[in-house]
Amino acid sequence: MxxxxxxxxxxxxxxxxxxxxxxxxxxxxxxxxxxxxxxxxxxxxxxxxxxxxxxxxxxxxxxxxxxxxxxxxxxxxxxxxxxxxxxxxxxxxxxxxxxxxxxxxxxxxxxxxxxxxxxxxxxxxxxxxxxxxxxxxxYLKNKKEEIIINDELIQDDGLKKWLKQKKLFLLSTSSQKFLTLTYLLGFIFGDGCLSKDFNSILVYQKDGNELEILQKHLKDIGIDSEIRLRMSKAKKEVYELSINNRKFAKFMYLLGAPRGKKTEQILTLPNWIKKVDKSVKAFFLSSLFLSELTKPKFYLGRGATNTYIKFELATQKKYEKNLINFLGEVAKIAKEFNIKSNSITKQEEYKSQTGKKVKYAINFSVSNINFIRLQALLSLSKIYPFKLMDLNFNFSPDIxxxxxxxxxxxxxxxxxxxxxxxxxxxxxxxxxxxxxxxxxxxxxxxxxxxxxxxxxxxxxxxNNERNARYNFWQLKFQPEKVEIKEIKRGLL
Incomplete structure (x- = not known):
């Protein structure tokens, strides 16, 4: 029926x-x-x-x-x-x-x-x-309007003046500009860096297309950036997006971006991320996971090649407990989208030039439905322009x-x-x-x-009689032969 x-x-x-x-x-x-x-x-x-x-x-x-x-x-x-x-x-x-x-x-x-x-x-x-x-x-009809960076938090008059010129002052969490900042923040917490002297913000990705989309979002809010092809320490080609703007770097720091090397400090999620609308959190997680999430391949008959989908971060040994807490907070936000994580486990402990380091990972279930939800979250990076949406990941629990x-x-x-x-x-x-x-x-x-x-x-x-009217592809790819050809009865 x-x-x-x-x-x-x-x-x-x-x-x-x-x-x-x-x-x-x-x-x-x-x-x-x-x-x-x-x-x-x-x-x-x-x-x-x-x-x-x-x-x-x-x-x-x-x-x-x-x-x-x-x-x-x-x-x-x-x-x-x-x-x-x-x-x-x-x-x-x-x-x-x-x-x-x-x-x-x-x-x-x-x-x-x-x-x-x-x-x-x-x-x-x-x-x-x-x-x-x-x-x-x-698009959300009932938007939760909130101002994260208010007049009291900005003591630098020069920064305040610059933000007003760029129309970034007193941004609402439901605005397209704020979603772009949230998306960039996820990259900085992931495979990115805000320099200690505020001279630059760097974001690294294997896929240059992702950075081109980010660059376009940044241009829409009046921030210039440049993309270069670099050679990583592991001698692999990576794409680097750089923003050389001290005032913008200071603004991102006020929003909660970590300053300097992330492995040499206590990582803390900004409190506002825990409180904002679920859709805003989705853009933060999308760029964060895009940077550091393992991406298993699925093979017919064998399923996934990995036991878990992992989100990995490293830090100095003395910040080990803090890293576990940070990953726990990330897993908690992911749970709001019905993304199930099994555990947080130590991956390795190793020596570096700055001392002992440890690497931990959130182990997300590799079940079909969990992978689908993660893919839906990662796919937000394909959206242009950003808008606050009703992101409903309530797929059937058992597809x-x-x-x-x-x-x-x-x-x-x-x-x-x-x-x-x-x-x-x-x-x-x-x-x-x-x-x-x-x-x-x-x-x-x-x-x-x-x-x-x-x-x-x-x-x-x-049922092809009403469908086989003319050869559309003939017209599209060979415009010099502009004539409608009737197709004889029979689909092929």
Whole structure:
């Protein structure tokens, strides 16, 4: 049974029926960007196999298909681009056979996107994969307005004058500028540094794109910065963002940024971070974890390669207890987003030029749901511009794949209709696919509800008559041939 709404088609289960799947509900759109690596090149260049996978994923994801387009490029690696317009938004898939890579861009506000994800994993069997998950993006209506740095806290008249000129004076915690400062603060506590003489603020990242986004945020609040490629002590290339502004450095210090080497001082989270709105805390954790969180790879069949996802920090031996307390406070904030940490453990004790040092880590559970929540938090770094949002990480506590996780009978129906697309009656399809008629009727109802098949007067076929209007990709990539070409009946 399908209920149609203004912008979405949702699977609805009658009270007496068993749930089809664990469905995640969103207040607004969720963006899911996935990259599969190490896929079979022959599968990546197979139009029929990709179409089969897309249709299957839409059915298992409990979504509705409105329109579909697929194009295979000639020459090069013979990659494929496909676009499915869904009742809940869209699904775009691109394959790169020469690199063994497949990318998925899904935007949805209903259904079970993780079922869709696992359908691609099951069919393409990548060696490993990664994904970015942007959470619910609904702007807060009831914002908690608060001023952190007031007139009394700033004794330096020159700094006060500069802040007023830059419009950074008496910032509200709900403002875009304050969210940018909070985001930068997370980097400084992580893999960054505010120099002891206030001459500079440095932020290091392996990914230069992350720093480019940060640089743009800083430019929006009137702060200039520069990005360079450096060689680390471990002789690895890292990107460095530098801010050479003494007044701004002093302002960040007033906000609670540690000054000088973090390993040679007592680390303390600013009190205001513990009290501000949950959404503000999310931006702080996002940049903090982006700097120092281990990122396990997931392998098909083996799961995660690490026992835990770790957030590690080091300090001098004499500050050992303080570091444990600091990590405990970070874990406590993470818990507000339902991110579970198992323990805080010592990783190593070693000698350095300044004396004995210890390294501790928060051990976050590597369960599927915990990893999803951490990914959602890290994905905030992709948002531009920053705005205070209702960050709802209340995903289902137990995201399960539907009972159709293994290849099911419905794939036989889709595969058959892709190869031969005239109309077939239920009886004819049952005979052709060698399936009991009762099962065929059940699956045809579900495929029809999902918009994948249509029942004509002459029988069932893939629902592509209204979709195959013209070759959009031909127009887009070869503008010199501006003519609308009708596609013959038959999807492929």
């Amino acid at each position: 399908v209920r149609k709404t203004k912008r979405s088609i949702q699977w609805v289960v009658k009270p007496n029926q068993k749930k089809l799947t664990e469905v995640i509900n969103y207040n607004n759109y969720l963006t899911f960007d996935i990259v599969l690596y190490g896929c079979d090149a022959s599968l990546l260049s197979n139009k029929k196999f990709l179409a089969l996978t897309i249709f299957s994923s839409i059915l298992e994801g409990r979504m509705g298909l409105l329109d579909f387009l697929l194009h295979k490029f000639k020459g090069g690696g013979e990659g494929i681009t496909a676009m499915a317009i869904l009742g809940s938004s869209h699904l775009a898939v691109s394959t790169f056979p020469e690199f063994g890579t497949l990318t998925i861009d899904l935007q949805t506000c209903s259904g079970s996107p993780f079922n869709l994800f696992h359908t691609f994993l099951r069919n393409f069997k990548p060696s490993h994969y990664e994904y970015t998950l942007l959470p619910t993006l609904t 399960k794949l539907s009972k159709y996780q293994k290849k099911s009978e419905y794939e036989k129906i889709i595969k058959f209709l892709i190869k031969s697309n005239p109309g077939f009656t239920t009886k004819e399809l049952a005979r052709k696919v060698r399936m009991p008629r009762q099962n065929m009727e059940k699956w045809l109802k579900r495929l029809e509800s999902a918009g994948i098949v249509i029942n004509h007067k002459n029988g069932y076929s893939l």
